[in-house]
Amino acid sequence: MLKELFLNLTILITFNYLFTLLFKESLSHKEDRPMFQLLKGTACGLLGVFLIAFGFSYSDSIIDLRNIPIIIAALYGGWVSTAAAFMIIVAGRILINFNASAIFSIVAVGMIAILSVAVLRGKKPDRKKAFVMLLFSNVIFTLTMLLLMPEQQPAGALVYYWLISTVGGMLSLYIIKHEADARLLFKQYKFQANYDFLTGIFNKRKFEEVSRVLYDRASQSASSQLALIYFDIDHFKQINDQYGHYEGDQVLKELGARLRFLISGSDPSARIGGEEFAVLIPNCTYKKGLHLAEEIRQAIDGNPILLTSGDTIPVTVSLGIAHYPTNTADPQTLPLIADRLLYKAKTSGRNQVCSTEKKE
Known part of the structure; x- marks a missing residue:
């Protein structure tokens, strides 16, 4: 018996890893689409059938760990997953061997499924309740065994089952939680490595990485055009001094939101400094780039920003735009040109777009 239960345990642990590999970050919540919940339940149901197939035959009964997939389905998928897992396990048990013991086991699994859905309801997995x-x-299984074999006193089988089932269940909860948390943490680190935490757009490192690729691609094609826009917030230090850094952060967040609304998702935009932003538009003519720069300026100048305090403040930006090949024969020099034109916009009265059609 120990051999079969140990085999069940190894199958279960292997499944735990594959389960986290398949469903990844969705294991931190249960708000998936019904089809995705069905897939989770199907995976758990197939696991249950495997566990039955490799279980231990005791009298007319099969001792295995099929209860654990039901709990996993309820914990990470909700009632849709649990129902799917239950039906697949029932079908598998009937196909493997249908007898009086199978009927009792189906009733027992049904009770576990109903209790699991009731106990583990909620948007997020509750692993303490799962334990x-x-x-x-285990108690339901024990009662089922005692009803099926009242005269055989399967005490040894029950002890082994409680031991392996408890260890297997605890390992399952730990492995899936550990893998799900690790994947979520990796996703967060990946986001932080590429995106600005305040505005949600690229940070300087990622923007420069993407820009280098676009510069190289443009230099290899005679018909390529690129527009680079630099802009920063006028008198941002005064906003921080007057309203505080927290409200200054709110201004940055709002500008990031407006930029995401105006700029195509395929065009890289970034916060490259404290209050400085950049946008790079591939396949963009000089006039189109100039129009977009003016559109950004008007979207910010024409809509005061609401602070968390309830105050609204007017905010303006100064912009410099450089274009390839209008301003340079080398796309790599676009940042230098855009920076010079931004400086010119700031020293010429602010709240304006500075550009040139001359080679720099």
Whole structure:
């Protein structure tokens, strides 16, 4: 018996890894589309059938860990997943061997499924309740075995089952939680490495990385055009001094939101300094780039920003735009030109777009 239960345990642990690989970050919540919940339930149901197939035959019964996939389905998928897992496990048990014991086991699994859905309801997985549900399922299994074999006193089988089932359930909860948390943490680190935490657009490092690729691509094609826009917030220090840095951050967030609304998702935009932003537009004519720069200026100048304090403040920006090949024969020099034109916009009265059709 120990051999079969240990085999069940190894199958279960292998599944835990594959389960986290398949469903990744969605394991941190249960708000998936019904089809995705169905896929989770199907995976758990197939696991249950595998566990039955490699379980231990005791009298007319099969001892295995099929209760754990039901709990996993309820914990990470909700009632849709649990129902799917239950139906697949029932079908598998009937196909493998249909007898009185199968009927009792189907009733027991049904009770575990109903209790699991009731206990583990909620938007986020509750692993403490899942452990309690694991103990409940062991109790249900024990009662089922005692009803099926009242004269055989399967005490040894029950002890082994409780030991392996508890260890398997705890390992399942730990492995899936650990892998799900690790993947979520990796996703967060990846976001922080590429995106500005305040505005949600690229940070300087990622913007320069993407820009280098576009510069190289443009230099290899005679018909390529690129427009680079630099802009920063006028008198941003005064906003921080008057309203505080927290409200200054709100201004940056709002500008990031407006920029995401105006700029195509395929065109890289970034916060490249404290209050300085950049936008790079591939396949963009000089006039189109100039129009977009003016559109950015008007979108910011024409709509005061609402602070968390309830105050609204007018905010303006100064912009410099450089274009390839209008301003330079080398796309790599676009940042230098855009920076010079931005400086000119700031020293010429602010709240304006500075550009030139001459080679720099």
